Amino acid sequence: MLRLHEKVTGSYQDQHGVTHDYAANDADLLSWVHLAFADSFLATALAWGTPIPGGADAYVREWAVAGELMGVQDPPRSYNEMRAHLDAFDVDGVLERSARTEEVVRFLKRPPLFPVLRAGYPVLFDGAVGTLTPRHRELLGLRSPHVGPVPLPTRPATAVMLAGIGALLGAEPAAAKAARARRARLGIVDPEDSR
Known part of the structure; x- marks a missing residue:
């Protein structure tokens, strides 16, 4: 899967007007995509799914394994860690x-x-x-x-x-x-x- 991402490159401007080059396999982007998927699937499961064995923390822990297989370094292992990682992207000015x-x-x-x-x-x-x-x-x-x-x-x-x-x-x-x-x-x- 990571080879598919090799061709995905470009640039973007952050909230502060600074231009950054990116590649889909960059550690930060892999982390963002992993977090966005985990968060959105969890929110959907909590809204309309059946109860999750072990709750939100277990769900995030299981997603961490998938993240590691995709090259995500040190993915969060609890719901609160995931929220903190997501919030950091916003605080750091990455989301725009x-x-x-x-x-x-x-x-x-x-x-x-x-x-x-x-x-x-x-x-x-x-x-x-x-x-x-x-x-x-x-x-x-x-x-x-x-x-x-x-x-x-x-x-x-x-x-x-x-x-x-x-x-x-x-x-x-x-x-x-x-x-x-x-x-x-x-x-x-x-x-x-x-x-």
Whole structure:
């Protein structure tokens, strides 16, 4: 995976107007991507998933293993450590809202979906925005749906939408079935199958 990142290079300006060159395999970027994934998946799991065995700390500890496999040095092992690492990126001036950020947010708000998928997408988008910290919403220029100053609850509507999608996909999504088939072809025994 790290070889795929070798071609990803560029430059950016931080909050202080200083230009920095970057490569996707830079230690700081690997750490940021790892933290952003862990934080977003954890927030989603806490909002709409089943209880996590061991709680948020166990989740972050397990993600640390994945981070190390991707080359992340000393990934956080607890929820509080993860939050502190994420906050440090902001305090250090690394996170910045730019024209490129605006472009990405516009795309995420209105992606080119098939018409049948467009109707429910805003519910999922609003649910995702609701899982962000207030600071990250501010950095992205996003607000949760609201009536005047009163924010509207997004989690119940998103839960209904996710349940509907789950019912359509079935007990085991096609991607999971395909992964199981690949593992079988490679001779990898699935722990669930050996019970």
